[in-house]
Amino acid sequence: MISVKHPLLTKDHERFMELVDELSKRFIEPVADKIDRENYYPREVIRELGENGILAPVMPREYGGYGMDILGTALSIEVISRYSGSMGILTEVQGFLVTDAFYTYGNKQMREELVPKLARGELIGSFALSEPCCGSDAAAIETRAERRGGEWVINGKKMWITQGLYADVYIVFTRTGPKEARHKAVTAFLLRRNKCIEASPIYVMGIRGTGTSELTFNDCVVGDDDIVGKPNEGFRIAMEALNLGRIAVVSVTLGLAEAALTEALGWVKNRRAFNQQLSDLEWVQFQLADIMAYMETMRSIVYDAASRFDRKYEDYYAFASIAKLTSVLIGMDIIRRAVQLTGAYGVWSNSKLNRIYRDAKLMEIGEGTNEVQRMVIYKWLSKYLG
Ligand SMILES: Cc1cc2nc3c(=O)[nH]c(=O)nc-3n(C[C@H](O)[C@H](O)[C@H](O)COP(=O)(O)OP(=O)(O)OC[C@H]3O[C@@H](n4cnc5c(N)ncnc54)[C@H](O)[C@@H]3O)c2cc1C
Structure with a gap:
């Protein structure tokens, strides 16, 4: 995976990403294919992530989390999704949509009894x-x-x-x-x-x-x-949870796009056609350059949107929708190009790219479709149109 530093990330974020990567290699990578192929629900992996505080990292440590900010939680979902989009979504739903909602809006009993068990993966929500x-x-x-x-x-x-x-x-x-x-x-x-x-x-x-x-x-x-x-008051709770969910879904998309680039790079470096490496063809190099440029654009949009939540910026919700809309469109384009670069390999049912492509499509639907994001963005914009 290409390691890219970003000015919004602290040393704590970087160290946390390394930890999540190490845990993902240990617990997620071995079952990632099985989750997809056999529709296998990885109950024991959820438990392992929970025990290590990365199922709901946004929760304080005494509640079973890692005491991370929203950006840190988004980074965790990004790293996990490089290995498995399904695991990225499971941590999103368990951590943000359920545990955080009970923590933020629940009564004392929900907070004390349910939240730590959900964050540790002892209960599923x-x-x-x-x-x-x-x-x-x-x-x-x-x-x-x-x-x-x-x-x-x-x-x-x-x-x-x-x-x-x-x-x-x-x-x-x-x-x-x-x-x-x-x-x-x-x-x-x-x-x-x-x-x-x-x-x-x-x-x-x-x-x-x-x-x-x-x-x-x-x-x-x-x-x-x-x-x-x-x-x-339920509708407001749902919408606030989905605002966080949008940050999570774009983090899943970013993780999937990164994994797609890694797959494509591996292929074009080794595949020969017309007596040369694919990676020596200028057309291929330009495709890779486009992918890299789009990916870094996407990364900045995603990290920016997450940081706005942490800094409690005005109108953070509109930026969650802006990030959701742009990132899924950019992400789908990156993944489509990556599949194209690998020819039939990318659509083979045994390839990781095939799984990434199918997973990414759902990101245009969950947590509000592209059209719903456009409705939110336009409603926000219309405030300024008089
Ligand atoms: C794998 C998966 C997991 C999910 N998990 C959950 C979950 O855990 N909890 C949960 O509550 N939901 C979940 N969902 C549901 C998801 O949130 C909805 O699918 C999504 O909100 C879209 O709703 P819909 O499918 O009913 O489409 P519809 O609302 O019927 O929309 C159909 C199409 O019409 C478009 N459309 C609708 N209204 C307008 C409009 N006014 N203007 C322009 N276009 C419009 C939509 O954008 C879409 O393209 C999940 C969905 C999937 C696929």
């Missing part, structure tokens, strides 16, 4: 927002939580839920008022694994082995103490 009716239009969700006596009863369906097959706890976003109230009547609940939840597998083309599932809730009973944040 899922973030259940999308539904068969609606993904981009999350304010239209239909899963309901109804007040009956002193309790809440949840009924409905969720779609595409990462780790949903294996989760011990779910953060479930529900409608707690009329559909017309849209985002103003959404409440988040902690729901523990229970017989009232049916989870069935969904098979996807990339990011395999992540336990993607459809969930059906049949009269699941929860109490007021299970509300995450405040009643009807």
Whole structure:
């Protein structure tokens, strides 16, 4: 892997990346192919990463994390994704979407009981927002939580839920008022694994082995103490979690693009055509130069967006969307070029590039599609248009 220093990274960040790389080589590399090929859910790897504080590095050490900032957490996801995009997404969902949400918005019991176990990988968590009716239009969700006596009863369906097959706890976003109230009547609940939840597998083309599932809730009973944040505040919690998720998804894309470049370099240095190395052809050299230029552009956008969260810059959310939109477009282009440079090898089912290509496509969809990012960016821009 090409090692590039970046002015936003401290010595602590660099040392942390080395640690994550060492752990990824030890625990992830040996099973990366199996995760993809066999749709294998790497439960024991999650546990190992958790024990070493890199499942949710953003959590303080006493809560099972590594006490890293958002940028450090993004770097960790980037490094992990060089080995496996699926593992990058699993750490994102477990660390940012679930553990951090319980830490930031949960009550004392959620913080004290759940957060350390989630951060250490003793418990698995899922973030259940999308539904068969609606993904981009999350304010239209239909899963309901109804007040009956002193309790809440949840009924409905969720779609595409990462780790949903294996989760011990779910953060479930529900409608707690009329559909017309849209985002103003959404409440988040902690729901523990229970017989009232049916989870069935969904098979996807990339990011395999992540336990993607459809969930059906049949009269699941929860109490007021299970509300995450405040009643009807769920939509804001979901959007804040997804802002962090966007930083994570672009970090996955960066890690995948770096791995694609490494694969392409290895190929063109060794492959001969028309009596010369591919790497001696000017056209190939220009392709590699383009890839490198795009990659460093992408790196700066991603690190900049993560740093804005750490520095609590105004409008950080808009920069998360700018980073998400530009990075997935640039990343897909890098990976497409890398596949092209390797000819049939890149599309062979045994090649790592084939897996990278399939994984990267999903980054244009998860945590808000490209079109949703454009909506966020334009809404932000329109403030300045008068
Ligand atoms: C592998 C995988 C894992 C996932 N994990 C999770 C998870 O853990 N938790 C979770 O809650 N969700 C998860 N998702 C769901 C994901 O967040 C949604 O797929 C995503 O938000 C898009 O929603 P949708 O698929 O329903 O597409 P739709 O919203 O139906 O959109 C379809 C197309 O229409 C476009 N579109 C929609 N509205 C507009 C508009 N107003 N203007 C222009 N274009 C528009 C979209 O951009 C898209 O191209 C996952 C998805 C995948 C593929």
